[in-house]
Amino acid sequence: MADFRLNINGKVLPVRADGQESLLSVLRNRLEMTGTKYGCGEGECGACTVLLEGKPRRSCRVSIGSVAHSRITTIEGLEHDGKLNPVQQAFLEEEALQCGYCTSGMIVSATALLREHPQPSEKQIVEFMNGNICRCGTYPRIIVAIQRASKSTAEGSRA
Ligand code: FES
Ligand code: FES
Structure with a gap:
């Protein structure tokens, strides 16, 4: 286990996890950000898509150790000031x-x-x-x- 500070939706969020744990698992199970969905878990369905540095990525196939310094945007980060995108x-x-x-x-x-x-x-x-x-x-x-x-x-x- 290690301590990470993830840049998610413009905020730095501390999280303790195994560096091999998927970003999807961290979002849903450790940060309670359940807007990102678990579908196939194998990178095939797109239900878990988030933006990494503005590019769509399957969060079920991304380890948090690999995104510790990336800008992550989830569905929760798309609205601004209560206004949907x-x-x-x-x-x-x-x-x-x-x-x-x-x-x-x-x-x-x-x-x-x-x-x-x-x-x-x-x-x-x-x-x-x-x-x-x-x-x-x-x-x-x-x-x-x-x-x-x-x-x-x-x-x-x-x-
Ligand atoms: S859960 Fe299906 S692509 Fe990630
Ligand atoms: S899977 Fe049901 S609306 Fe797309």
């Missing part, structure tokens, strides 16, 4: 979820997509989101929600 808002407005299990991973990945490609084509959306699996099959609504978020971000930046 455009992707979160669009997912709600388009009802782009059923059971919701995949949703936080989808939103985190889509947030990264829009930072990289503010106005993505449908093909870019499908390709970028390819590793995020929705067992409820809400893909069409998810695509529409991402397009809506893209539009509202563009309108917001013009306002």
Whole structure:
């Protein structure tokens, strides 16, 4: 066991854990940040997606020892001052979820997509989101929600 100081959502959080423990496990079981979901545990479903230095990563496959000095953003860190980010808002407005299990991973990945490609084509959306699996099959609504978020971000930046 070792002491770590993790930079999560703009705060430095101390945690004591084995350096090999997954970031997902630390978030959920030691820091009680349960917005990030455990799906497959094998890097295949995307439910556990977080941002590391702004890039989407599967937190079930990342040891905390390897991210001790990284900037980590989870779903809990996407809203600011009680205001949802455009992707979160669009997912709600388009009802782009059923059971919701995949949703936080989808939103985190889509947030990264829009930072990289503010106005993505449908093909870019499908390709970028390819590793995020929705067992409820809400893909069409998810695509529409991402397009809506893209539009509202563009309108917001013009306002
Ligand atoms: S739980 Fe990490 S990719 Fe499925
Ligand atoms: S909404 Fe159920 S897994 Fe996607």
